Amino acid sequence: MKRIAEGRTAEIFQHYHESVIKLYRNGFPKEAIIYEYEITKQVASLGISVPRANEFVEIDGRVGISFEYIEGKPLLQKMVEHPQELDDFSEMLADMHVTLHRCEVPADERGKPFRKQKEVLAYNIHQAPQLSTDEKNAILQMLEVLPNGNRVCHGDFHPDNAMVGEKRWIIDWMTGMSGHPAGDITRTLLLFRYGTLPEAAPSHVKDQLQAMRKRMGEVYLTYYLAHSNLRLDEIDHWMLPVAAARLTEWIPEEEKEQLRSMIRDRLKLRE
Structure with missing residues (x-):
């Protein structure tokens, strides 16, 4: 995976041209990650342009979310x-x-x-x-x-x-x-x-x-x-x-x- 961005709470990695993975920093509250996953799905259901949330992932002990890859x-x-x-x-x-x-x-x-x-x-x-x-x-x-x-x-x-x-x-x-x-x-x-x-x-x-x-x-x-x-x-x-x-x-x-x-x-x- 190639890291393409980072912030205070997470790093973003590109996984081929199929998805991006948002890996949260160690210690970041898991309930906040779950909330982001759930609300992203709900916002998408209202017709708002958001990358599709695919699934939860865990890599090297860090929790993350796999999102649809978007061009832009x-x-x-x-x-x-x-x-x-x-x-x-x-x-x-x-x-x-x-x-x-x-x-x-x-x-x-x-x-x-x-x-x-x-x-x-x-x-x-x-x-x-x-x-x-x-x-x-x-x-x-x-x-x-x-x-x-x-x-x-x-x-x-x-x-x-x-x-x-x-x-x-x-x-x-x-x-x-x-x-x-x-x-x-x-x-x-x-x-x-x-x-x-x-x-x-x-x-x-x-x-x-x-x-x-x-x-x-x-x-x-x-x-x-x-x-x-x-x-x-x-x-x-x-x-x-x-x-x-x-x-x-x-x-x-x-x-x-x-x-x-x-x-x-x-x-x-x-x-």
Whole structure:
């Protein structure tokens, strides 16, 4: 097998032209792997373009999932290779997100396996060790009054999870859920602003991405707002809950510090 990509939680290997195998890091929770397998199948059944999940595999003691092999490149790679087309690719990303959010989760599938967005956020906020009890309670009160929603949300939508070839594909559904599009968009905006760049990327690529990320976020948001019925203030209401929930993830301490600072600044403004 040939390794073709890696992230903080897993490595991706190509197995001929038939499948790719996503092998998770040792110690990664098995229940999260099972969830990704199940929700990928459910999302595919709704007509969303995702690689087919074939079966569980175990290689050298590591658990993984075999997925259908698809032709294409991550949108992030295309942005780096063709920076003069950055605006076009950013609009393409937004268009994929708009299209995804038009898909409703059928009532009998919410929670089976689709987790509910606000429940996931609330659980993670409770677990965030960087926040005080008072800070958590204030953010949880904000979350409580936000709308629930019944749309398919990816939970980690960014240019490295959007594949483009003959078709457009959305990959990596471990964070998929049923919820409100505004919360899903907020997550993407936070990644543009604070997300740590891929560790495996060469330094010159990181420099290039750092220079592009502000423009990516601006074009993405402008396009999304123009092609949906959401307003900017509706999205902003989700910023604190989504940022607080991210503090529990496998992300570098530097990013957690930035998120923590932003959260406390916003909380002070509300006092």
